[in-house]
Amino acid sequence: MTYAVELSGVTKSFGRQIAVDQLDLAVPSGAVYGFIGPNGSGKTTTLRMILRILYPDSGLVRVLGLEHGDAADDRVGYLPEERGLYKKMRVRETIQFYARLKGVRDCRREMDEWLERLDATPWADKKIEALSKGMSQKVQFIAAVIARPELLILDEPFSGLDPVNMEVLKDAILAMRQRGTTVIFSTHDMDVAERMCDTIFMIYRGRKVLDGTLEAIQARYGDDTIRVRTAAINGALDGLPGVARVNNYGRYQELRIEPGADPHAILQALVARTRVEQFEITRPSLHDIFIRIAGPAGHEHETEARRG
Amino acid sequence: MDKVWAIAAREYNAMVRTKAFVVSVILMPILMLGGIIAQKLLEGRIDVTDKRVVIVDGTSRLLEPLMRAAEQRNATAIFDPERKRQVAAKYVLIAGPPAPLTDEARLELSDRVRRHEIFAFVEIPAELMSEAEDASPKAVQFYAENLAFVELIRWVQRSIADAARTQRLVIAGIDPAVVMRASVPVEMDTLNLYERAASGAIRKAEKTSRELSFFVPMTVMMLMFMSVIVTAQPMLNGVIEEKQQRIAEVLLGSANPFQIMMGKLIGNVGVSLTIIAVYLIGGYITASYFGFSRMLPPSLAAWFLLYQIMAVFLFGAIFLAIGAACTDLKEAQSLMTPAMLILILPMMIWFTVLREPLSTFSTVLSLIPPVTPMLMILRMAASASVPEWQPVVGAVLVLIFMFLMVFLAGRIFRIGLLAQGKAPKLRELAQWALRG
Numbered sequence: 001m002t003y004a005v006e007l008s009g010v011t012k013s014f015g016r017q018i019a020v021d022q023l024d025l026a027v028p029s030g031a032v033y034g035f036i037g038p039n040g041s042g043k044t045t046t047l048r049m050i051l052r053i054l055y056p057d058s059g060l061v062r063v064l065g066l067e068h069g070d071a072a073d074d075r076v077g078y079l080p081e082e083r084g085l086y087k088k089m090r091v092r093e094t095i096q097f098y099a100r101l102k103g104v105r106d107c108r109r110e111m112d113e114w115l116e117r118l119d120a121t122p123w124a125d126k127k128i129e130a131l132s133k134g135m136s137q138k139v140q141f142i143a144a145v146i147a148r149p150e151l152l153i154l155d156e157p158f159s160g161l162d163p164v165n166m167e168v169l170k171d172a173i174l175a176m177r178q179r180g181t182t183v184i185f186s187t188h189d190m191d192v193a194e195r196m197c198d199t200i201f202m203i204y205r206g207r208k209v210l211d212g213t214l215e216a217i218q219a220r221y222g223d224d225t226i227r228v229r230t231a232a233i234n235g236a237l238d239g240l241p242g243v244a245r246v247n248n249y250g251r252y253q254e255l256r257i258e259p260g261a262d263p264h265a266i267l268q269a270l271v272a273r274t275r276v277e278q279f280e281i282t283r284p285s286l287h288d289i290f291i292r293i294a295g296p297a298g299h300e301h302e303t304e305a306r307r308g
Numbered sequence: 309m310d311k312v313w314a315i316a317a318r319e320y321n322a323m324v325r326t327k328a329f330v331v332s333v334i335l336m337p338i339l340m341l342g343g344i345i346a347q348k349l350l351e352g353r354i355d356v357t358d359k360r361v362v363i364v365d366g367t368s369r370l371l372e373p374l375m376r377a378a379e380q381r382n383a384t385a386i387f388d389p390e391r392k393r394q395v396a397a398k399y400v401l402i403a404g405p406p407a408p409l410t411d412e413a414r415l416e417l418s419d420r421v422r423r424h425e426i427f428a429f430v431e432i433p434a435e436l437m438s439e440a441e442d443a444s445p446k447a448v449q450f451y452a453e454n455l456a457f458v459e460l461i462r463w464v465q466r467s468i469a470d471a472a473r474t475q476r477l478v479i480a481g482i483d484p485a486v487v488m489r490a491s492v493p494v495e496m497d498t499l500n501l502y503e504r505a506a507s508g509a510i511r512k513a514e515k516t517s518r519e520l521s522f523f524v525p526m527t528v529m530m531l532m533f534m535s536v537i538v539t540a541q542p543m544l545n546g547v548i549e550e551k552q553q554r555i556a557e558v559l560l561g562s563a564n565p566f567q568i569m570m571g572k573l574i575g576n577v578g579v580s581l582t583i584i585a586v587y588l589i590g591g592y593i594t595a596s597y598f599g600f601s602r603m604l605p606p607s608l609a610a611w612f613l614l615y616q617i618m619a620v621f622l623f624g625a626i627f628l629a630i631g632a633a634c635t636d637l638k639e640a641q642s643l644m645t646p647a648m649l650i651l652i653l654p655m656m657i658w659f660t661v662l663r664e665p666l667s668t669f670s671t672v673l674s675l676i677p678p679v680t681p682m683l684m685i686l687r688m689a690a691s692a693s694v695p696e697w698q699p700v701v702g703a704v705l706v707l708i709f710m711f712l713m714v715f716l717a718g719r720i721f722r723i724g725l726l727a728q729g730k731a732p733k734l735r736e737l738a739q740w741a742l743r744g
Contacts, residue, residue: 053560082554
């Protein structure tokens, strides 16, 4: 298997703060790779090191086969979080400018295709400052992919998008994969990560805590989750024997069972207390796993280290 | 290289296509030209109605010569034969009531001025022609509602003085004509030097006014100063925008810091050349209008362009580094002060240098790189005999200094472009520059 990106033993610190600590990572070519993790956990730092706009203090970064490449790599496309466009420029000018920076002299056909596909043609001649957040996010995306990169790095591509635009952008990313592009993106949206990513990578406090396919990750946690819907509103689930933790989602609740506890016994205890409308033994969702690792109830409290 | 051009083109467009640029740069010479044209048009519209002035002559000897002077002026000086129209008002002198005047009479005359029957009235005191040795002459009194019509006031004063002098000479028994001949003023022309033209013929020196020999060097230097300062500030703002908007990361993912910086500097040179082109065209029209376009020889223009480009590179690099090192404009202000001081330095000493362009002080100063472009061009415009080696050596020194600045600024630029948070101290900046 060839890897588009390989990191081994990568450490980066800013002053006394360690942003990324002994990180190993291998992104297979052609995969869609999702970076998850709370704010300040080192996602953006890692992405920037892959882009080589930051150099690691120690460790190895290999991108598209090159160990000592330049940040200016025409084969890599990048979408920074939320911003990255000149406000005073017009949409077409912006895209053409970024294409030319990547060594593509004439991108008009490609640009028109993308504008059409992302439903952006009507405002193609507007200035960036006149665009809504969703619109400029699309322009940003086109600017990142216009030069047909082999590796596409997207920092929070979905933040601030409405469901319709999110769907459009998701399809566009999957279309890039169809072309053979390796896509790495970071996100806060666990749903998106679950649905889109071949492999999910979670970083917490600068360390890798999850890495693998969704199935593999869920398998690691096993069938330790029960999803229930009951007639009782509150309190009915408190102090159930064998339940380690209750996650209330409003319409339903997720119970994490203690190792070795019997789900059947839990169901019986529950039936004795209230009317059960739904009872399902399942694997934990990515969301739940994320919370287990990084949530306030986790073994460590999250510190708001602003390390990007 | 294509990336450098792409960045340069974007930079150029971003700067030139703003309203502020159009207003400040393009409109200025147009306004200046407009001013000249407006003046020209208004010249024909001055008030040419007769100015009637009552003369109350206490000496009873000056009225007659004054009348003659007025008649002579009215006959010769108020009509422009070329344009076939009157360009100045006729002065009509009227003999007033006998002197001395009572306050009653003065009020009466004042009322006549107010009724616009006359424009002014003048009281010449008898003491003006007093023969007594120790008589201190009293001042002539000029009364008018509008004392801003300086032309008339000056004419009246001068004519009374002339008439009084002539009369005093007559009284003293001296022929005024002799005195007149004796006191013909000596005139002097200021000329630049003879030189040998390329054809071998001797080219005569030409008359040059002293004001002009100040004006041209100053203008040339100001033009350079302006084009540097007009481009440097927006570039600094641009870098800060790129940092704030995280455009810098995208740029760095496409081009290396040196290419980005070069692109920006080249774009900037383009902007400054645009400004200069606009001003040169405007300036040339103005210069031909005043007839001193020959004051800008081509060799001077060539040196000017060379120094201009280097100045933009040099200061542009410094301002880029500052912009890259800061997260917002407020932070940039404090770091900008030293750079600004260097830029403004020639403005503070130009007069000394201009007065003695060939002195050791001026020569040494004009060979210190950051101030060389402006001061050298000032000296060259001021004196044709600046030794030829000096602009060459100056240019080489500036070039070396410029590359050094671009190199150091490039390092600050690379580190600063990604740095967030508070502005670095000067010491930290120096560390970035030296260690890379």
